[in-house]
Amino acid sequence: MAERMVPLVGDDTRRVGFLYDPLFLEHRTPPGHPESPRRLKSILDHVSSSGMLERLANIPVTPAPREALLAVHDRAYLDELALPGERYLDPDTFISSRSREAAMAAAGAVCNALNSCRAGQISRAFCAVRPPGHHAEPARGMGFCLINNAAVAARYAQRIGYARVMIVDFDVHHGNGTQAAFYDDDTVFYFSTHEYPHYPGTGAAGERGAGKGVGFTRNIPLSPGSGDAEMRHAYHEVFRAETAAFRPDCCIVSAGYDLHEGDPLADLNVSDQGVREIVRTIVAACADIPLVCTLEGGYHPATLARCVGITLEELLL
Numbered sequence: 001m002a003e004r005m006v007p008l009v010g011d012d013t014r015r016v017g018f019l020y021d022p023l024f025l026e027h028r029t030p031p032g033h034p035e036s037p038r039r040l041k042s043i044l045d046h047v048s049s050s051g052m053l054e055r056l057a058n059i060p061v062t063p064a065p066r067e068a069l070l071a072v073h074d075r076a077y078l079d080e081l082a083l084p085g086e087r088y089l090d091p092d093t094f095i096s097s098r099s100r101e102a103a104m105a106a107a108g109a110v111c112n113a114l115n116s117c118r119a120g121q122i123s124r125a126f127c128a129v130r131p132p133g134h135h136a137e138p139a140r141g142m143g144f145c146l147i148n149n150a151a152v153a154a155r156y157a158q159r160i161g162y163a164r165v166m167i168v169d170f171d172v173h174h175g176n177g178t179q180a181a182f183y184d185d186d187t188v189f190y191f192s193t194h195e196y197p198h199y200p201g202t203g204a205a206g207e208r209g210a211g212k213g214v215g216f217t218r219n220i221p222l223s224p225g226s227g228d229a230e231m232r233h234a235y236h237e238v239f240r241a242e243t244a245a246f247r248p249d250c251c252i253v254s255a256g257y258d259l260h261e262g263d264p265l266a267d268l269n270v271s272d273q274g275v276r277e278i279v280r281t282i283v284a285a286c287a288d289i290p291l292v293c294t295l296e297g298g299y300h301p302a303t304l305a306r307c308v309g310i311t312l313e314e315l316l317l
């Protein structure tokens with residue numbers, strides 16, 4: 001894949017980064033598992049064949065720094081991930097021989113994107129990674145997620161000078177892991193729209209943070225069947241207002257495309273145009289700060305690829 005991308009050096013016109021590494025395909029899941037390497041292959045085929053790849057800056061992927069991982073995850077959990085042997089962490093979450101390596105690189109990619117923003121090379125990025133991250137809690141992986149990519153990257157962002165970090169999560173599932181990592185924190189704002197009630201069960205409107213973090217978590221639970229109109233309200237009215245009030249220094253997007261009406265794992269009715277409006281609203285609200293998207297869910301490969309393409313089009317505008 002990498003050799004098909006144009007090198008970044010000597011060209012400062014490509015302001016949107018695209019981060020991908022073949023290692024992400026080495027996280028193997030059992031036959032029939034919805035979170036399969038096919039998802040990324042479909043995205044790459046689409047991004048390549050549409051000609052978008054030539055407009056994107058190729059940012060190399062390196063593993064997440066240990067300190068950033070430890071700023072979110074317990075040492076004992078990270079040690080557990082390093083144990084050899086294929087196994088299930090929970091009934092949905094499988095670890096294959098190279099899953100840990102892939103997960104470290106997935107979290108690393110989001111950190112790499114932020115670093116490139118900090119260095120002035122790019123202003124926005126999309127990280128096409130797996131395994132996804134937002135269900136991973138400080139002390140346990142779950143829901144297809146091993147390392148919380150967005151959360152690790154948020155702590156990394158703070159280390160490199162972005163004091164206030166907005167995380168916005170439009171995956172159809174609530175990001176329980178991300179919420180848990182920052183629930184009592186007033187420097188990282190977590191905003192989520194999700195189907196509710198639904199897996200993993202968290203994300204009620206009343207979950208608003210704890211201690212000094214009260215008011216820095218905002219959940220918009222949506223009943224099954226909700227679609228573009230509900231999303232328009234959530235992003236245009238609520239997200240914009242929260243972002244304006246919080247004044248973040250950078251924004252990390254947990255981009256999960258299982259909110260789409262074509263997705264097999266959930267029951268929201270968001271259309272292609274709905275996805276475009278969500279991304280456009282986020283980009284507009286964060287026009288003056290770095291914006292880095294990291295792939296979460298999305299389990300209909302063709303729909304997923306199309307929606308990532310829509311996201312890239314909006315990032316490139």
Ligand SMILES: [Zn+2]
Binds near residue numbers: 172173256296297298
């Ligand atoms: Zn999801």
